[in-house]
Amino acid sequence: MNETIKADVNSNVSLLKRAYSREKRARKETEEILEEKTLELFAANYELKAANETLLKQQSTLVKNEKLAALGELSAGIAHEINNPLAFIISNINSLEDYCNQFSEITHAAQKVSVSEKYDNEVADNLHKVLDKQDLNYMINDSKLIFEEVKEGLDRVKDIVANLKSFSRTQSSDREDTDVKDCLLSALKIANNKVKYHCKVVKDFDPTPSIYCNKNELTQVFLNIIINAAQAIPKQGTITLTTRCSDDYIIIDISDTGIGIPEEILDSIFNPFFTAKPLGVGTGLGLSVSYGIIKDLSGTISAESTPGAGTTFTILIPNDTRMDDINV
Amino acid sequence: MKGIIFTSLADMVEEHYGLKSWQGMLDACPLATGGSYSSGGIYPDKEIMCLVGQLQQRLDVPLDILLRTFGEYLFECLSKMHHNYVISKASPRDFIMSINDEIHRDIEKLYPGTSFPFLEYINDTDNGLSVIYKSPRKLCFLAEGLIQGVANQYNTDIGIIHSKCMHRGDEHCQMDLTFYE
Numbered sequence: 001m002n003e004t005i006k007a008d009v010n011s012n013v014s015l016l017k018r019a020y021s022r023e024k025r026a027r028k029e030t031e032e033i034l035e036e037k038t039l040e041l042f043a044a045n046y047e048l049k050a051a052n053e054t055l056l057k058q059q060s061t062l063v064k065n066e067k068l069a070a071l072g073e074l075s076a077g078i079a080h081e082i083n084n085p086l087a088f089i090i091s092n093i094n095s096l097e098d099y100c101n102q103f104s105e106i107t108h109a110a111q112k113v114s115v116s117e118k119y120d121n122e123v124a125d126n127l128h129k130v131l132d133k134q135d136l137n138y139m140i141n142d143s144k145l146i147f148e149e150v151k152e153g154l155d156r157v158k159d160i161v162a163n164l165k166s167f168s169r170t171q172s173s174d175r176e177d178t179d180v181k182d183c184l185l186s187a188l189k190i191a192n193n194k195v196k197y198h199c200k201v202v203k204d205f206d207p208t209p210s211i212y213c214n215k216n217e218l219t220q221v222f223l224n225i226i227i228n229a230a231q232a233i234p235k236q237g238t239i240t241l242t243t244r245c246s247d248d249y250i251i252i253d254i255s256d257t258g259i260g261i262p263e264e265i266l267d268s269i270f271n272p273f274f275t276a277k278p279l280g281v282g283t284g285l286g287l288s289v290s291y292g293i294i295k296d297l298s299g300t301i302s303a304e305s306t307p308g309a310g311t312t313f314t315i316l317i318p319n320d321t322r323m324d325d326i327n328v
Numbered sequence: 329m330k331g332i333i334f335t336s337l338a339d340m341v342e343e344h345y346g347l348k349s350w351q352g353m354l355d356a357c358p359l360a361t362g363g364s365y366s367s368g369g370i371y372p373d374k375e376i377m378c379l380v381g382q383l384q385q386r387l388d389v390p391l392d393i394l395l396r397t398f399g400e401y402l403f404e405c406l407s408k409m410h411h412n413y414v415i416s417k418a419s420p421r422d423f424i425m426s427i428n429d430e431i432h433r434d435i436e437k438l439y440p441g442t443s444f445p446f447l448e449y450i451n452d453t454d455n456g457l458s459v460i461y462k463s464p465r466k467l468c469f470l471a472e473g474l475i476q477g478v479a480n481q482y483n484t485d486i487g488i489i490h491s492k493c494m495h496r497g498d499e500h501c502q503m504d505l506t507f508y509e
Contacts, residue, residue, distance in 0.1 A: 015347055212483075
C-alpha cells in the first residue's frame with residue numbers, strides 16, 4: 001500500500017515538475033514578447049513625439065509666415081499711401097524754405113533801409129517800427145530751426161516708408177556672388193562703435209560657398225542683428241558669429257550673451273514696428289526688414305532665446321539662390 | 329495559431345480532467361514547442377489539431393461537440409483578457425458584427441502576421457443575422473462555440489443554425505443567428 005502511495009506521489013511530483021518546467025519556458029517566452037513589444041512601443045512613441053514636435057514647429061512657422069505675409073501686404077499698402085503725400089510735402093517744404101530764404105533777404109534789405117540815414121523820412125520810420133514790433137529777426141532765425149526739424153522729421157518718415165517697402169518687397173535687385181563672411185565682417189565694422197566698448201566678438205567661420213544676393217542688403221541683415229545683440233548686452237558680454245554649411249543651406253548663427261528675449265514676445269520680433277527697446281531707440285523695423293530680405297533669398301530667419309542667458313539668431317540661406325532669382 | 333487558444337485549451341483540460349490528462353495529451357503529440365505555450369505567442373496549427381484530436385480520443389465525444397464546448401470556454405478566457413471589447417458593445421449582435429473590422433484589425437496591429445477566418449455578415453434583420461465563415465482551418469464548430477460564449481457573456485440566448493458547412497461539402501459555412509431578448 002505504502003509503495004502504491006509512494007509511486008503515486010512520485011508520479012504527481014514528476015507531473016508537476018514537467019508542468020513547472022513548461023510554465024517557466026512559457027513565462028520566459030512571454031517576457032521576451034513583452035520586451036520586444038515594449039521596445040517597439042518605445043520606438044513608435046519616440047517617432048510619434050518627434051513627428052508631433054516637427055508638426056507643431058511647422059504649424060507655428062506657417063502661422064508666423066502667414067501673419068508676416070499679411071503684414072507685408074498691409075505694409076506695402078501703407079507705404080504706398082504715405083509715400084504719395086510725403087512726396088509733395090517734401091517738395092512743398094523745400095519750396096517754402098526757398099521762399100522763406102527770399103523773404104529773409106527782403107527783410108534784411110528792409111531793415112537796412114529802415115536804419116539808413118539816406119532814407120530819413122516817415123516811411124523809413126514806420127518800416128523800422130513795424131520790423132521791431134514783429135521781431136522779424138527772431139522769426140527768421142527760428143524759421144531756420146523749424147525747417148531743419150521738419151526736414152529731419154520728414155527724412156525719418158521717408159526712411160520708415162522705405163523700410164516698410166523693403167519688408168514687403170518681392171523684387172530682387174543688384175544681386176551678385178557674395179561671400180557671407182565678407183558681409184558679416186562688413187556689418188561688424190559698421191557696428192564697431194556700438195560693439196567695441198563692452199562686447200567681445202568671437203568669429204568662427206567655416207568656409208561657405210558664395211551666394212547670389214544683394215551684398216548691401218545681406219550686410220544690413222547682419223548689422224541689424226549685431227546692433228540688437230550689442231544693445232542686449234548691458235555690461236560686458238560676447239557676440240559670436242558662426243558660419244557653417246549643410247547639404248542644402250548656408251547656416252549663419254549670431255549669438256549674444258545678453259538679457260535675452262522673453263518667450264511671450266519671441267514670436268512677435270519679426271513683426272513690423274515691434275520693438276522692446278525704449279521709445280525713440282528703435283523703429284521696430286530692423287528685424288522685419290531682415291526677415292523680408294532673407295525670405296527673398298528663399299531662406300529662413302529664426303531666433304531662440306533664454307531670458308538672462310542670451311539670444312541666437314539663425315539664418316538659413318539655400319546654397320543655390322541663383323535659381324530663386326531666375327524664378328522671380 | 330495564437331497562443332491564447334493553446335493556453336485556454338490547457339486550462340480547460342487541467343480544470344476539468346486534471347493535469348495528468350493534459351500531460352498525456354502533450355506526450356502523445358509530436359510538439360516542436362515541447363508543449364510550452366504563452367498567450368502572446370504564435371504556434372503551429374498542427375499542434376492544436378493534434379491536441380484536440382487527443383482530447384477527442386480520450387473523452388470519446390464527437391469533434392463538433394468538443395469544439396463547441398471549447399469555443400464557449402475560449403470566449404470566457406478571451407473576454408476576461410479583453411473585457412473592454414465586450415463592454416464597449418451594447419448587444420451580442422453589435423459585438424459579433426465588430427469581430428471582423430475591430431477585433432481582428434486590432435489583433436493584426438498588435439501581432440502582425442496572425443491569420444484570421446474571414447467573416448461576412450448577411451441577412452441583417454431585426455432579430456436575425458447570418459454569419460459567413462471561411463477559413464482553411466475549417467474550425468466552424470469552434471466559431472459556433474464562441475458565438476455561444478458571446479451569448480453567455482451577455483446573459484442572453486442566441487439561436488444558431490449551421491445552415492451551410494464546409495464539412496458537408498459547402499464552399500463556406502453559414503451560421504444563421506437568432507437573437508432572443
